[in-house]
Amino acid sequence: MTAITLRPDQPFDLDLTLSCGQAFRWEKAEGWWQGVACGRALRIRQDADRLTFEGADAGFVRDYFRLDQDLPAVLASIDRDPAIGAAIRECRGLRLVKQQPWECLVSYICATNTNIPAVKRRVGLMAERYGEPIDGPFGTAHAFPEPQALAEVTCADLWDCKLGYRTESVRRAAAFATENPDWAERVAAIPFEEAREALMEFRGVGPKAADCVLLFAFGFFEAFPVDVWIRRIVGEAYLPGLTGKNCTPAEYDRIRRFAREHFGEYAGYAQEYLYCARGPARRAA
């Protein structure tokens, strides 16, 4: 068991961070969050400025939760109007965790046209069946499977992980990542718009999934994923001219380019704060 004390000038809210839907392998039980991240089975809780955890060292925890990113500076940079200002006041301490590209890519392929519990189920089944076992603080957990492990799974068995019509997309991504193990390094090394195009070469990855992976795994904080909630929120607060119910490609581009201009280089943080403050989690609660 390890504990670290958070700096008073660097807010962090573990509950908001893990419950806002950005990562799919966390569950809260009896006051503790437990999950698997980057091959570590981690159990962690927060009491005010104290973080207590087991399953990883302090360096990993700081890195995964981006505790060294200057959050007040980020929030100050996006705080440009009353709507985002309210979201910041409500969700201060929410941080974007640093996910692994491969797991994040597959997770968001599995997230198309579906809800968060279903994504968790799919990712969990793939890990449980094909991921490396990890002895951790809550029994045997499983790492997310490496590309080769998934590439060797038959379509029928992948289908049985409840992937549905996404099965073929995951299978192709696994084959590609097995043959091109440096794919993520190459995406990380090129400019944002090019990286976005590169991710959309994957079958099953469109604008929304690409923006999520760019934001959550590659640290492209200007990425602004647009789902129906964000579309609704942006339509109400910023772009009242939005028409129709569906987000057409042209409309998607209009929203994300507006956000990049309006919020600046950390537009992705604005997206998370708006989603967290006014999206489905809050309305349900």
Added chain:
DNA sequence: CCCCAGGGGATTT
């Protein structure tokens, strides 16, 4: 039971 959720791809206009 039906409806909603609600992303990407294929097809058609």
Added chain:
DNA sequence: AAATCCCATGGG
């Protein structure tokens, strides 16, 4: 380029 349908699953 825009509109329409379909895909498999989970939640209300």
